[in-house]
Amino acid sequence: MDECKVYVIDDSTEVRQAIKLLMSSIGLEVIEFESADEFVNTDHDIGKLEGCILLDVRMPGMSGLALLEHLQQIKCSPPVIMISGHGDIPMAVKAVQAGAINFIEKPFNEQELLDNVHRAFKIDSIQRGKNMKIQLIKNRLNSLTSREKEVLYAVTEGQRNKAIAVILNISQSTVEAHRARVMEKMEASSLSQLMRMIIYIENSDIEPE
Amino acid sequence: MDECKVYVIDDSTEVRQAIKLLMSSIGLEVIEFESADEFVNTDHDIGKLEGCILLDVRMPGMSGLALLEHLQQIKCSPPVIMISGHGDIPMAVKAVQAGAINFIEKPFNEQELLDNVHRAFKIDSIQRGKNMKIQLIKNRLNSLTSREKEVLYAVTEGQRNKAIAVILNISQSTVEAHRARVMEKMEASSLSQLMRMIIYIENSDIEPE
C-alpha cells in the first residue's frame, strides 16, 4: 500500500490541484496528467503502476472513456475512478460497463472521493496479486519449447502418452521425456496442480475481469 | 429464443401498457407485475424464467434496486434492464455494479429499448447455457456419497491414492474403489476432464458473473 499513487488525468489545472491537496492531506502521492494522450505516451509500464487512476471523462484529445476502454483491453491496469462535471446516465453506465469502479460527479464530496480511492487501492492490491500469479505461470509456459507445449496441450485434453505419441508421430518414450520436462518447468508435482495452472490461465485470457 | 418473455415490473399501469404494446409489435410476450413484491411472491422458479426483466427503480414496497440485488444473490436469474424516470448517476452506477445490463431513462426511445431486450435475450441464452452445464455437474456431484466426495476432494488437491489412504485412514484398495466410482459417476474419462469440471464449479461458486 505504501507504493500506491493516485494518477490524476484531467485537463483542468484547478481540479488536479484540488485533488492533489486532498490526497496529500492523507499522505498520498499524486501524479498529474493533463490529457489522456499524455498519460498514454508517458514512459511508464501501465501494468506496473500501483494505486488507482482518477480519470476525467471530457478532455481535449483522447476522451476518458476511450482511455478507459484502452486500459481494459491491455488489462492489468490499476482500477479507474471516472470523474465528470457534466456526466449523464448513459455515460456513467458505459463507464462502469467498461470496467470503471465508480463514476463520481464534480464537484465531488471529499470524503466520498477518499473512500473510493481506498476501495480502489484494495481492488488494485487484489488484482495485482492475481496478475503476479498469472505472470508467474505464463513465465513458466514461455520457458517451454514448442514441442513441450504440444505435449502439454494434449495432456490437458486428457490424452494418454500412448495417444499423444500417435498424434505427434513420435515414440512414447519421447512423449514421456517431454512430459517430465513440462512438469519440471511448470513446477507441478501432480497433474491436478498442472491443470489448475492451465485452467487459471485459460480463464484469465478470456474473462477480462 | 421462442420461449423468451419480457417480465415487466413497474407500478405504473401506463408504462406497462406502453411496453406491452411495443413488445407485442415484434411478437414478444409480456408478463406484468405491479411491484417487486408481487414478482417475488408469484409462484414461479426464477431460475427457470427465460427472457429478461424490465425493472423500475422506484416502486412502492421493495425497491427495484433491492430486487436486483436479491436476484443476483440467488443467481441464475434472467438479465435485468433497469428503467427509471427520475434516476441519477449514483443510482445507475449502483444498478450496473449490481449486475443490471443497462439503465434506461424514461421516457425511453422505443428502438433503444427493443435493442436492449434483444441483447438481454442473447445474454440470457448464454447464461442459461452455462447454468445448465453447472447444474449437470452439480447433479453428478450430488450423486456422490460423502466418502466419495472426500476422495474426490483429495484427488483434486493432487494427493496420491496412497496418501489419501493415510489421510482417510483406509486402505489404498478402498481409495481406488472410491476413486473409480467417482470417475464413473462424474462421467469423467480422465483426470483432466474431472479437474475441468471441479474447477468450473469452484469458479461459478465464488464469481457470480
Place this chain on the structure above:
DNA sequence: AGGAGTATAGGTATAAACCCCAATACAGAG
C-alpha cells in the same frame, strides 16, 4: 570446431492407477 539447447529414442525399474472380481459389515427402508 565446440558447446548449449532441443528433439528424438531406447532401456530398466519402480510406482501408481485402472479393471474386474469377490467378500464382509452396517444402517436404513420396506
Place this chain on the structure above:
DNA sequence: CTCTGTATTGGGGTTTATACCTATACTCCT
C-alpha cells in the same frame, strides 16, 4: 427380518506414469 445401498477390504492382472540413465542427431551460437 430381508433387501438395498453404502463403506470397507482384499487379490490379481493390466496399463500408465515416473524416475533415472544413456545416446544420437540437428540447429544455433560462439
